[in-house]
Amino acid sequence: MPKIIDHDQRRSDIVDVTWDLIVRGGIEAATMREIAAAAGFANGALKLYFAGKEEIIAATYERALDMMREYVALDGLRGLAALRELCVSSMPIDEARITAGRVLLIFWQMSLSDRRMHDKYLEHVREWRGLLHRFLAEGREDGDIVTETPDEQLVDEVILVNAGANVMSLVAGEFSTVALQHRHLESFLARLTKP
CATH class of the missing domain: 1.10.10.60 (Homeodomain-like)
Known part of the structure; x- marks a missing residue:
């Protein structure tokens, strides 16, 4: 057989x-x-x-993005709690996430010259931004988020801080410890609850 x-x-x-x-x-x-x-x-x-190496690399890139998505456990969460979970899940706080960040960093560089990879990463960022906007809106609806800072600015802060934390965890880990990342996140979330 x-x-x-x-x-x-x-x-x-x-x-x-x-x-x-x-x-x-x-x-x-x-x-x-x-x-x-x-x-x-x-x-x-x-x-x-x-078909070739480019296809293998693209599939590996997709694996890295999927891994980042898998870290997010939003079952039943909404608003501020979901926002916290999404932020924590995308932080480089353990070896698996640091490794995924290392691979993504390589792909970020490649996406500068590869349109398909660039578009794939933009799709990921748009999805991520959409979730952040949704959770901020839910938090405002629930009365947990009362800051007057516009949601677009808050979303930009989360994205930029997370991207920076991933890069710093790889190139200068002593300046991006897990404890420091958690302090930054809690400070950010506390600001959301104050007018």
């Missing part, structure tokens, strides 16, 4: 080894030859699953 091949699993395995290569050696380490060897394929066999 012929062996049944799970093509989706093989694609996922290829993305896994690409992720590991990028984490260990940067984007330069993720050559087609290295990806194929790490996945246990002949070099040309990758073409059965991905």
